[in-house]
Amino acid sequence: MNENFNVCIVGKPNVGKSTIFNKILDKDISKVGQVAGTTIYPISSSKEFKNININLIDLGGLKKKSKSYEGKQKLITSHTIKQINLSDVVFFILDGNDEITKNDKQLFRLILNKLKNVIVIVNKTDLIKENLKKKEDYFKFFFKKNYPNILLKPIFISALKNVKKEFLLKKIYELFLNTKKIIKNKDVNLALKNILEKHQPVYSKKSRPTIKFLRHVNSKPMIFKAFGNKLTSLSKDYKNFFIKQVLINLKIYNQIVVIKYLNNNNPYSKS
Ligand SMILES: Nc1nc2c(ncn2[C@@H]2O[C@H](COP(=O)(O)OP(=O)(O)OP(=O)(O)O)[C@@H](O)[C@H]2O)c(=O)[nH]1
Ligand SMILES: [Mg+2]
Structure with missing residues (x-):
């Protein structure tokens, strides 16, 4: 029996979480929408990769704490926290065409506080009009500067044009192996x-x-x-x-x- 490895997809509304979920699975399971707030309930589906069973979980977009009191957000927040707790890896999705917001920072803090393995994905790179290199440096620098106890190399993708599926699956698998070994x-x-x-x-x-x-x-x-x-x-x-x-x-x-x-x-x- 293959071992299960849970990967949940977290990020603020409309960054492309469901699109990434569908593309990795090669199936149109999760609804994608132009309006923020499309996904509400967690949607999961699995995919075999090497000797593991990757269980991918798409979640609703999270808003800032102060705005989380309305019914729908409250529901999304509680599902997200539960799924982060159950996860082995968190995909943290950012919008490459946007700055890193306070909302993003709060969400990221939540993941780190739970000591979860995290892969940072900057999506929608196809929409970046100005200097792409400069924008990439902006994201890289942010994670390098702010978090001393984790090394993160953001992965830049366009879920619409090139989701880099094999690369992402390999990253997940590397983490699976690393969580099994004790360094000599x-x-x-x-x-x-x-x-x-x-x-x-x-x-x-x-x-x-x-x-x-x-x-x-x-x-x-x-x-x-x-x-x-x-x-x-x-x-x-x-x-x-x-x-x-x-x-x-x-x-x-x-x-x-x-x-x-x-x-x-x-x-x-x-x-
Ligand atoms: N240009 C561009 N648009 C994208 C990309 N990825 C997703 N989108 C679009 O962004 C919108 C939101 O995509 P979703 O996948 O529904 O985003 P989400 O994060 O699941 O949104 P919520 O469930 O509302 O939180 C849709 O119109 C997608 O087609 C991308 O790489 N490039
Ligand atoms: Mg969604």
Whole structure:
């Protein structure tokens, strides 16, 4: 039996979620409409890919919290939260022809708070009239700048002209594999060595925090434990630097990472 892997499609109204859903499945299952608010109830359908069963879930478009009190939005919001909880991956869809709005930011925060794997898709690139490269840089920079604990490379598509189906399925599959494996201590500690060579924690209150070991303990969600001394005095800046470097060194994309700092523990005594 193939393992199920749930992928839900989230984004504000009218960004093209249902179009993407239909194109990936090669079927016209979910209604597409020019007016925002077409999808209300979740619609799901699955597709086999390699040895997994990808269960795709199309959701209604979410509006800002302050506007979520009317009946329909309330329903969409509660379904979305439920589906995000059940998902293994969230497709977060943005409109490439628009700026990133407060609505987008709130939604994205919701996904990250639940420590979900996320793939950012910027849709409707066919509508971008001005410099496409500049617009791509705008989206890339936004995700690079604002979220220290996840590496995201937005994927630019036009659901109407080129949905990049195979590429998206491969990305989903990569995440499936990554959520199954624990990174070897050898590789993790090599990454630690590289990071410390680049930048050591700074002195604080006359003592220098030291990180001695790093260990990958869980992959869904991604959790690392850092062992060392005086780690409670690590600065926020250093932690942000450190987590980003762990992600870069170990090439962890689309997965939000948590690092737990533990004082004076020897990771090899017991687990
Ligand atoms: N030009 C262009 N239009 C698109 C693209 N993708 C979707 N659309 C159009 O955008 C409109 C909204 O598409 P939907 O797929 O219904 O969007 P949705 O996000 O599911 O909308 P809600 O269910 O209302 O939240 C439709 O008119 C689509 O034809 C695209 O890549 N390019
Ligand atoms: Mg829809």
